[in-house]
Amino acid sequence: MTRLIPSEIETKWQTAWEEAGCFLAKRDPGKPKYYVLEMFPYPSGNLHIGHVRNYAMGDVVARYKKVTGHAVLHPMGWDAFGMPAENGAMASGVHPKDYTYTNIDNMRDQFRRIGLSFDWTREIASCDPEYYGQQQALFLDMLDAGLVDRKNAQVNWDPVDMTVLANEQVIDGKGWRSGAEVERRELTQWFFKISDMSEELLSALDGLENWPAKVRLMQENWIGKSRGLEMAFDLSAPAFGQERIEVYTTRPDTLMGAGFVGISADHPLAKALAAENPEVAEFCDTCRKGGTTAAAIEKAEKIGYDTGLTVKHPLDESWELPVWIANFILMDYGTGAIFGCPAHDQRDLDFSRKYDLPVKNTFFAIGDETPVGKEAFVPPKTEKVKWVDHFAGLDEATGQEAIDATIAFAEKAGWGTGKTQYRLRDWGLSRQRYWGCPIPIVHCDDCGVVPEKKENLPVELPYDVTFDIPGNPLDRHPTWRDCACPACGKPAKRETDTMDTFVDSSWYYARFTAPHAKGPTDMEEAAYWMNVDQYIGGVEHAILHLLYSRFFARAMQITGHLPETAIEPFDALFTQGMVTHAIYKSWSEEKIGGLGGLGGQHLPIYHYPEEVELKGDKAFLKLTGKEVEIIPSAKMSKSKNNVVNPLDIIDAFGADTARWFVLSDSPPERDVEWTASGAEASFKHLSRVYALSVRVAEGGGAGQGDEDLLRAMHKTIHGVTQDIESFGFNAAIAKLYAFTSTLSKAKASDAVMAQAMRVLAQLMAPVTPHLGEEIWAMQGGEGLLIDAPWPVADEAMLVEDTVTMPIQINGKRRAEISVAADASKEAIEQIALAHEAVVKALDGGTPKKLIVVPGRIVNVVV
């Protein structure tokens, strides 16, 4: 065979690895362990090019760690519960279970074709009762340990379909199916008490040195620790049995600028008012319209209702402030009530201008006492400002100094207490849906809420359900709810809510260490394999999934399912970018929509890549020749018809090409643009490498420049090793291109050529494992490449005798000199000053300044 035929070599080597059991994770006392994990996918049924990139990265790490002498654990499973299966059932009548398992089978086959080094014997699916039964056991242990709570929470309620909607099912405040305006409604729900761990989850972030700083920062902001003041405004006259309104503020220093007191529509006082005044009730209902998302609530127009009640200012009995109900105040943060300080908060200012409430500066910029107009004055808390009659006696001070002084002042005077507050809320885990892990709870008329007994686990989902009407099929199942009360034995009813799918993904990494253990984990296995040494996944999971996993690892330690050493489950985290693809867009000839030819618009039409022919930088429809617009680097999306199916690429060019391409060019943490020409070019390169190997195997080398080739080889080993260690896969590939070029031009002896070729195969193998094995075998490598140790660079071969250094004149490169690598600063200075460009620039004078960084640069300032 003189031509690279991927379909032949790829199945051949995949079979060889399988038969040799290369990727089975085995405990080995003679080796350090290494656990590499990529976020497990939702089994959509179709491999996405983004999957190829994500898993190719993990595979490079796993294969590299294996050949560098580690006992590797590299498992794969399925995040298999969730809404798509139910939506599929509603749309096409396929049962969620059948839909999911069919998809899993398809995707597993597709995954295998990529040649990923997974230990498939450890495969788990979160929808498997063996998995979710253990999750139920965990839930019961957490309940026992006081980590679970039951309380009210708001959900999106579709009043027409009479069902709870997920945020993504609410479009512009309306239900996706019914089109009805969504309301926020309270429901009793189960919660994990993650907020009790706020401080711990925050302070432990410091120890996560191998996490991206941006992810730690996002988590820090999400947890949102703040130091503020809790205080009360006395009502001028008691109302509804209340004498005061408790508020929490992070800016107590601006108390003298208070213009109003605002309460949430769900505040007890608002509810009491609503009960007796229909107008207030109607206003509160309006506030509850739209979805529950923070973005929707904060983007909504700010509206308020004057309750007519007033409160007294704590520092001045005679100063009365109006009490307003406002839609931008959330009941679940702080006390559900605030005082508005319009001069120093944009939201409060907009609100005050709208309702004509007073605006009063409490401080000014030093030297500029212009009162606030349309823009609130909000300087950084570290900037000094000039205070107006500050009660704590401040004149010029920063915001932070004022906050501290105010808290101390209020505590001493007795009208307020300093309080540390966290933005992090408890994790609501109840979902009113079928395709999830049932919450193992029983409701008994006599005993109330009772946990199911562990010996009755798993509480399995029934198969005989229908999706013809909206709502949770478990609610309307004729018999499934019926059970015996675990406490008293009388007939009782099961909880029909299932768990948030984030629960499934919060502990799967631990389950992989013993996927068939009789409890949630096997402590011995967990102690050996945990933590995950390298975790890889998308940044979109930076907050929720990763924070929940950190919480769960702690909870599992408390309940005895993980050792103490594993409370931070992921030692190192890498967040990779997306794969994007150009969108090909044109506009409809006809105007669509509108009445009687009036109105209407030309609507966009999105074309599949295969419908389009590219000529230079323009694109034309193959069918009509019409030019279409190219929108580059867009996120792949089904509705935009720009999703690339990696199987087509694998069919055409093989898995190695697909892997090579998705890892080249773009740095792993950034998005990568998929282009068909790029994939073809990758294939051409791999074919060249193969052809080169055939040539080398034939021999006939001239025996010249052995030393040069070996130097180049060691330099490449060194560079590629460093790049793989630091996730610079694109840089590693660039070096492999360069070395291939050097090797193809080399005229070294046959033995050295073959050695260089084997090393090239080894260095390429983490990315292109099949081609690597093929070349390894062709060049007489012993055994399988995957069992051969990674080449080590000879340090002596890396040292250069001379280096070229650029000379800058006034910061601009003007010349370069060649000096000995170990030349002293003084020697370099002399050589540089003698250079004709420098002599010319100095024109007889002396340099103002001379900067010499040995080995790097000389800068002459004239």
Add this chain to the structure above:
RNA sequence: GCGGGCGUGAUGGAAUGGUAGACAUACCAGACUUAAAAUCUGUUGGGGCGUAGCCCCGUGUGGGUUCGAGUCCCACCGCCCGCACCA
């Protein structure tokens, strides 16, 4: 709205505060060929001049720090991710 990130040739991108554009794609030119494809070789940031060479401009925009800024700081513009029931 809030939090985080990104922005470099025609294109993907490279560059511990130290030669901007490595490596690749595309294009163009050449070799091979009856021809094309394939393959191989070479050129290519923009502008200018007295064209073996030299000069100016250039990393979204505008300012700043520095001997020196793609890199650090500030403001703005654009795009992407997250915002607690998408996974």
